[in-house]
Amino acid sequence: MSVSKSASKSLPGKPGQQLHKRPPLRVRLRDNWVMLALMAPGVLFFVGFFYVPMLGNVIAFQDYQPFIGFKESPLVGLANFQELFADPAFWEAVRNTLAFAALQLIFFFPAPLALALLINSLISPRVKKFVQSIVYLPHFISWVLVVALFQQVLGGAGLVSNYLRDNGLSALDVMSDPTTFPLLITGQVIWKDIGWGMIIYLAALANVDQSLYESAAVDGAGRWRRMWHVTLPAVRGVTIMLLVLRLGDVLSVGFEQFLLQRDAVGARAAEVLDTYIYYHGVVYGDWGVGAAAGLVKGVIGALMIWGANKVAHAFGEHGVYSK
């Protein structure tokens, strides 16, 4: 540690010097024992439930046997990866993941911005506030509840089906139809999180200097040109930051959402990387292969964040982290 180097230079026992130079490590440890004690549980948590599992990824290279533990399980090199890449179900999960991610980028990503622009254009603050409270609510309920609510409205025994049957039409069961499943999934994400996603855009819009609009209007810019030249540039930075975050997380397309509905529509339609890892790694006990899939996913995710951030910097934006 660099600390001990500077500590050895400042002679202990000369109080005048300690005001300017860093006191020795021993003294700093003693002076800060309260702080160190406060840090201890948190540090233990991050080591135990982040860094140790991180190292535990070694089971991706092992023939892991739960009864022996991961210290004793034999190393098998890249065999798990070979098995993984030879599994057609894995590639199906990859394909599904990418397809759902693309749908979300196209339909879900711009939705909060659109809603923010709409709400921002409302004049009455009371209506604005009312609409805001309503669209925020679904963010806070669990995915189990979201799926339950959708089932009650759109399921085979749900509200819409009941209504159709009462009127002599055939019922429709959107909840268990694999062909419309991508639409359902995207619809649920929008329903749940459009309000939450909107907040940050609304804040950016609230900070636009109103006199910019006025001068633009005086210069003859109409409604749409003002939006193009004043409003959209104001949300550009936020949009790019959110896009980078989204890209970095693109392989996690709502694990619980898929897990909860996989039974209803079948694995072919609803298997994504995370559910693949859960079923193959934990349920079927293929620990090594599951860990290998998780590692592949993690590495690609990290590369995506890094790459997307590079692109954001190339466009002169901050991205998620600087430099």
Added chain:
Amino acid sequence: MSSFGFPLRGKDERRRVREERPAWEEPPSKIGSAAKAVVITVICAVMVLPFLTVLSTSLASREEITASGGFVLFPSEPTLDAYRTVLSGGIVSRAVVVSVLITVVGTALSLLTTIALAYALSKRGVPGGKPILLMVLFTLLFAPGMVPMYVVVKELGLLDSYWSLILPVLINAFNLVVLRAFFMNIPEELYQAARIDGAGDWRILTRIVLPLSKGVVAVVGLFYAVTYWNAFFNAMLYLNDSGKWPIQLVLRTYVVQNKSMTADQLGIAHMPPQQSLSMAVVMLALLPILALFPFLQKYFTKGVLTGAIKG
């Protein structure tokens, strides 16, 4: 508000700006305003309707449910029978107790550890502070993966223990960053004054820092509480014993997967209609969130913004 480091306009100021259409803005066309009104109304209806359906069906009587074929939008004689049934002992009542306990204990522990670490990391000169901060920030970019997590929880002997629902998610790095940012914004003079008065780190935390950060601590606490209440997957992963299930897992089994609750599991002889029982369970899972929503609504905007700007 400025202490959040984000120049939000004050309420009154914003109202003044948007109360009336400014003189330079052209009046909206009739079709435009009508279209806007329709779109907004549809959005609100789509958001609210599922909640209403669930609430009214949970309150409906057997006759009404049979007559309507399953769903009732306006129950003529609301009854709490379904709630009485699911709460009269048995699997749902137990799940509610479990969820409440996990939420209360989990939130308390999470707050304690998060505040402690955030406070220590907000001060300069604490040995190891910088590497530990980096260590925390790194966790925001990467996740260790489900299988190794399961293995660690298993090897720690936490399977089928309620600790498996709390310890692996004890500290959320995002919440930590928010708290630390707030603590760092407390004026340095306050700390110095306290030190001159002879207060140590512990006294400064409990007597100065915490009273000043009540608001942000409340926000972080709400976030934790909602996360604990809503958690479902960890319980499914780590708890094999269905007698230990929290409400979300019960909800999944009996409502989403549509297994029917037998009189035996509920511990009663006389059964209200299945549909209203299911909806009563949905409402039970929903109620705490609805009760907290006014606070969530009020505070979380700030929380999101602070995190987004600082993190």
